[in-house]
Amino acid sequence: MAERIPPDEQSNYETFRDCLSEPILRALAAPVENPKKKSKKKRASKRGKNGETRLEEMGADGKADGADGESEESAAEDLGEFIDYLSSIIFPSLPDAVRTLSYSKFKDSPHLQERYSTPLSAPCATESLNTIPPLAIDSLESYALLPPTSDPTDQHNFFTPLLTSYISAATSPPPIWSTTRTAECELCGRSWIPLTYHHLIPKSTHERVRKRGWHTEDRLNSVAWLCRACHSFVHRLAGNEELAKGYYLMELIREGGVEGEKREVVGKWIRWVGGVRWKSR
Structure with missing residues (x-):
């Protein structure tokens, strides 16, 4: 019980x-x-x-x-x-x-x-x-x-x-990006669960990003606030380098990448996981 x-x-x-x-x-x-x-x-x-x-x-x-x-x-x-x-x-x-x-x-x-x-x-x-x-x-x-x-x-x-x-x-200590924290997951929109911060340009790719000039320096530490399920989903969606090149904005993640090749996959996930909730205790 x-x-x-x-x-x-x-x-x-x-x-x-x-x-x-x-x-x-x-x-x-x-x-x-x-x-x-x-x-x-x-x-x-x-x-x-x-x-x-x-x-x-x-x-x-x-x-x-x-x-x-x-x-x-x-x-x-x-x-x-x-x-x-x-x-x-x-x-x-x-x-x-x-x-x-x-x-x-x-x-x-x-x-x-x-x-x-x-x-x-x-x-x-x-x-x-x-x-x-x-x-x-x-x-x-x-x-x-x-x-x-x-x-x-x-x-x-x-x-x-x-x-x-x-x-x-x-x-974990409060993250330095806590001032950017949103009230709901930026992907599924659920507001009743804890959020984690997602580096829109994965830290492991920063050196390569600088060398290749993919993004300006001020964009490197931008984050999005996602629930754990959506955070994990984004990292299953693409590898770190692909995330850095094609999913570096929340708008791009929602659209399934720069070319929109995974739009249907992302849309299906958002529709489904957005309805998974639990009763208040």
């Missing part, structure tokens, strides 16, 4: 929920690799045809399974409730120190720094993984986000990056 989140942990809970939503949305948006095998569990685990994604099978494109806009909205709403439910049973099970992490606590505590610096040590990751309720594992298996009867390795591969992402977010 889901537990009520204490007020002093609410902010971290929302951060954790956002971190959890990112791998789930990424997994459901990925093309299905094996079209022959079919699951008898939830529709999210069905196998598609011709590279169809699980989102499309759930009605995420407004067409799959004969669905229309209403089924698209219903699928997004169901998934939002699933993410909220899953977060509400996993987060309270985490160690107290993990649930209450903050930048100020972390920087003032050598013990916390030793224990929870990323990448997480094997003992720290194992301790946290051992607290995950079996009900959460069963739920992830029902959505084919973990294989049936998943072994510890499968669970480690899912939960350790999630915990790392959450701990990094909870202990």
